[in-house]
Amino acid sequence: MEETQSLSVLSPEMQESFRKELVTMIADTLSELNQKSGNSREWLSKKEACQYLSCSNGTLDKYINEYELKVVVIEGIRRFKKSDLDEFYLKYQI
Template identity: 35%
Template sequence: MEQVQPKINVQLPNEVTTAITAKVFDVFNQAQDNARESKFPLYMSKKQACEYLNISNSTMNEWINSSDIPYKHIGKTYRFNRNDLDKFMATK
């Protein structure tokens, strides 16, 4: 036997609708940030940092040579802190 669900049409005040919409977007953006952080480790290789910033290797080399971008040079490898990269990009 199939149950019939009544349809209720409720008109919410604009302030409530706006608040709900804003909260949904906040939660969505937070989920995206969390997913992005889980994909990229806190300390990244040069290749990972390029992918994280969506830049080419040549752009990364230019930034390294001009000492614009924060990094650590350990032996023959470069390491980039994700938080430092976020701060750096916020100033670009």
């Protein structure tokens, strides 16, 4: 509770700036950990993205369509950047 109250002294702009910086730092750290663990593939297929996020194909479609999860589509083939998946989950973290 005290942490929430301490943030209220910051302006909304400062809070958003702080949040963005924190998300970037966490995503960078997760990316570094993935590379160190030998799991360095940056781009994933849809099936791999589902496995990475531990979600179903339908849930991933919902994230794309309703929550604007970033996806690259080339000639019908979808690819997901790991750092985008990490940032997406962090964005909706409670």
